[in-house]
């Protein structure tokens with residue numbers, strides 16, 4: 029049997045997407061998802077998503093990491109599935125859809141390639157030594173550093189992700205370098221178990237943690253550079269809560285095709 033798929037990327041975080049209203053795939057199958065995401069034996073991607081009907085919403089986003097396991101929220105995946113829904117004609121300029129962490133509002137540009145995605149509010153940022161730990165839909169560790177270009181993110185990320193505190197639940201590890209008028213971020217992702225070119229919930233976590241670190245209160249816009257491009261986070265911070273959080277950036281179709289399943 030053949031399955032029609034679409035490949036999208038948001039700042040280099042790449043996903044295989046299936047319109048499951050048509051395909052009717054039973055996706056509760058880790059080996060199947062992992063094979064599709066494999067860059068040698070499958071299509072290749074950091075994750076896989078299924079767009080499904082959901083009463084009361086424009087659609088439902090079902091997300092899996094490339095290891096085949098269902099995961100918590102994927103911010104860049106959310107932006108890509110919004111671009112996909114727009115390309116299919118399921119939505120026009122705005123949408124309300126359901127993801128694993130609840131309802132999300134998103135706005136898409138006229139060209140259909142720039143997506144602003146509202147993220148969940150955040151009111152808890154913990155400290156781990158001088159580092160920050162928070163949940164922006166997925167769990168994140170944020171470490172401020174310098175000389176980030178020269179660092180081995182795979183090795184440094186793994187040390188934290190697999191230490192005694194985080195090994196069981198897992199955590200995504202973000203290193204950030206303050207470049208003055210922007211932040212440079214690199215992320216080791218749980219469930220991909222490698223560095224990815226971008227992580228949406230990760231850069232969101234970094235922007236919030238940096239606002240707390242710098243004790244900046246008000247309406248904040250944070251430009252971020254990642255290996256795969258540029259993203260922006262805007263939000264309100266009253267000193268306790270972060271709200272009106274938007275993850276903004278490009279989301280584009282790369283190709284589409286059929287694969288034997």
Ligand SMILES: N[C@@H](CCC[C@H](N)C(=O)O)C(=O)O
Nearest residue numbers: 099102103104166227228229
């Ligand atoms: N790439 C994602 C994060 C996906 C989930 C993550 N791998 C996890 O398991 O927490 C993003 O853009 O947010």
